[in-house]
Amino acid sequence: MLRTTRATAGLAVMTLVLMTLTTGCGGDGGGGAGGGGGMPDDGGVDTPPSADAGTSQEVVEDSLVTLSGTATAGTNAVASVAWSQTSGPVVSLSDANTDSPSFTAPKAPIQETETLEFLYTVTDTEGQTDSDSVSVVVSSDDFAVFLADKETLGVQELYKSDVETGPITKLSGPLVAGGFVSSFAISPNGLYVAYVADQDTAGVLELYVARADGSEVVKASGSLVAGGSVAGLPMWAPDSSRIAYVADQDTDNVFEIYTSLPDGTGNAQINGSLVAGGSVVGLISWAPDSSRIAYVADQDTDNVQEVYTSLPDGTGNVKVNGTLVAGGSVVGLISWAPDSSRIAYLADQNTDNVQELYTSLPDGTGNVKVNENLVAGGNVTAVEWAPDSSRIAYAADQDTDNVQEVYTSLPDGMGNVLINGPLPAGASTTINPTIPDDWAPDSSLVSYLVFGVPQISGYAASPDGSGSVEYTGAMDAGGTGLQNWPKWSPDASRLMYVAQQDSITVELYLVRPDGTENEKISGPLVAGGNVASGIFEWSP
Numbered sequence: 001m002l003r004t005t006r007a008t009a010g011l012a013v014m015t016l017v018l019m020t021l022t023t024g025c026g027g028d029g030g031g032g033a034g035g036g037g038g039m040p041d042d043g044g045v046d047t048p049p050s051a052d053a054g055t056s057q058e059v060v061e062d063s064l065v066t067l068s069g070t071a072t073a074g075t076n077a078v079a080s081v082a083w084s085q086t087s088g089p090v091v092s093l094s095d096a097n098t099d100s101p102s103f104t105a106p107k108a109p110i111q112e113t114e115t116l117e118f119l120y121t122v123t124d125t126e127g128q129t130d131s132d133s134v135s136v137v138v139s140s141d142d143f144a145v146f147l148a149d150k151e152t153l154g155v156q157e158l159y160k161s162d163v164e165t166g167p168i169t170k171l172s173g174p175l176v177a178g179g180f181v182s183s184f185a186i187s188p189n190g191l192y193v194a195y196v197a198d199q200d201t202a203g204v205l206e207l208y209v210a211r212a213d214g215s216e217v218v219k220a221s222g223s224l225v226a227g228g229s230v231a232g233l234p235m236w237a238p239d240s241s242r243i244a245y246v247a248d249q250d251t252d253n254v255f256e257i258y259t260s261l262p263d264g265t266g267n268a269q270i271n272g273s274l275v276a277g278g279s280v281v282g283l284i285s286w287a288p289d290s291s292r293i294a295y296v297a298d299q300d301t302d303n304v305q306e307v308y309t310s311l312p313d314g315t316g317n318v319k320v321n322g323t324l325v326a327g328g329s330v331v332g333l334i335s336w337a338p339d340s341s342r343i344a345y346l347a348d349q350n351t352d353n354v355q356e357l358y359t360s361l362p363d364g365t366g367n368v369k370v371n372e373n374l375v376a377g378g379n380v381t382a383v384e385w386a387p388d389s390s391r392i393a394y395a396a397d398q399d400t401d402n403v404q405e406v407y408t409s410l411p412d413g414m415g416n417v418l419i420n421g422p423l424p425a426g427a428s429t430t431i432n433p434t435i436p437d438d439w440a441p442d443s444s445l446v447s448y449l450v451f452g453v454p455q456i457s458g459y460a461a462s463p464d465g466s467g468s469v470e471y472t473g474a475m476d477a478g479g480t481g482l483q484n485w486p487k488w489s490p491d492a493s494r495l496m497y498v499a500q501q502d503s504i505t506v507e508l509y510l511v512r513p514d515g516t517e518n519e520k521i522s523g524p525l526v527a528g529g530n531v532a533s534g535i536f537e538w539s540p
Contacts, residue, residue, distance in 0.1 A: 455481025
């Protein structure tokens with residue numbers, strides 16, 4: 001325990017003077033122990049206050065931590081207390097001028113700890129202080145979830161492995177003979193694991209939710225009609241408030257979307273009433289703020305796929321897309337803006353068999369076409385929102401048929417610009433059509449690939465169309481260049497990629513977006529060795 005005290009030196013001097021005067025007076029002239037006019041009984045020196053910061057704590061990341069200080073008055077009353085952090089990852093104290101402020105424990109590295117130190121200072125009415133320190137050790141609560149036939153050969157069940165302490169916990173409930181767990185999804189808050197299994201009836205897949213600590217399992221899907229089953233992978237709301245799933249729950253072979261609370265209650269149908277022959281397809285997407293859920297279905301007209309959103313409890317169902325031309329349909333993509341302000345989709349909405357990009361407000365109003373008019377034969381093929389939702393990038397053969405280029409636009413369709421530079425004859429560009437990782441994390445640049453030249457190369461462009469730079473190095477003439485989509489560093493300062501750059505050997509490279517400081521980081525490889533083209537990641 002670290003303690004510091006500051007007494008008032010002037011009081012000691014005053015006490016010495018008074019003692020001298022008392023001795024000089026002699027007799028019984030009021031100079032006895034009780035007649036000093038209010039001076040302390042301990043020889044005249046004020047006793048400072050005392051601070052106790054409490055005992056050290058061991059907590060897990062993201063938990064609420066409360067400090068507990070105790071101030072004891074000395075000669076004078078306590079005037080104030082104050083907490084300050086002296087080391088460790090910076091946290092925000094709820095009220096640093098009380099005895100018991102609180103804070104949320106920061107993240108800790110897997111299988112490591114973070115130590116935070118706090119100083120508790122007590123001050124009395126005369127300015128004397130005392131301080132005491134306390135430490136809070138934060139551990140990671142990370143765990144791994146996996147499927148395995150761990151206990152019975154051929155029976156796949158759900159398990160959790162605690163990364164910190166090592167024990168294995170079975171999360172799935174007892175399975176009926178012949179049953180198995182087919183898929184699972186961990187809630188974003190880490191408290192629950194949803195899984196699909198024929199746990200109660202062989203051959204009937206249902207949705208269950210287990211607490212991540214293994215303490216409870218509940219059935220989350222509603223009662224299924226004869227022949228009904230849960231299909232595909234369940235999807236948690238980003239705030240973990242509900243779990244969504246698709247099932248032919250009410251009518252056999254009619255697949256609809258439902259949500260439930262994590263405790264298995266509150267089961268609700270999300271889609272509106274389906275036309276005869278209608279069904280919800282597998283495209284489901286929660287708004288990032290969990291306010292609504294979007295899906296694609298032939299809800300109003302059989303075989304005409306459209307976009308709808310609902311509130312998480314199934315109310316407020318609205319159609320999002322605009323009126324479709326005869327033969328038109330929403331195709332293959334729905335994408336929320338990161339701030340949940342708009343939803344983007346591809347559809348042949350205005351012209352049959354011409355796929356274009358549109359956005360709408362989540363309530364179905366404000367529908368706009370984002371791309372400019374396409375050349376005959378042109379289509380939009382890939383879409384990606386900027387992380388800050390300021391713009392939306394898309395790939396299309398907008399200006400020249402069969403020459404795909406990259407454009408950005410404001411979400412309302414204004415400010416449309418071409419961002420790639422001039423292309424060599426026969427070349428095309430694109431952004432990743434499946435994984436939204438082409439924008440720099442700070443939304444400052446867009447990475448895109450150029451195909452159709454001797455090797456595939458990577459470029460970074462300003463989203464306002466003001467310029468682009470090739471960041472990959474000169475590729476080996478005997479290779480194909482880039483082997484996969486490059487990946488931005490979390491701070492947007494670098495790109496990492498795999499390529500046949502220095503030779504036909506596939507190696508890992510690091511570069512700044514302006515093409516400088518290009519370096520190979522995979523080190524020497526054994527003769528004939530290569531870096532796996534699709535398996536490379538940045539640390540968080």
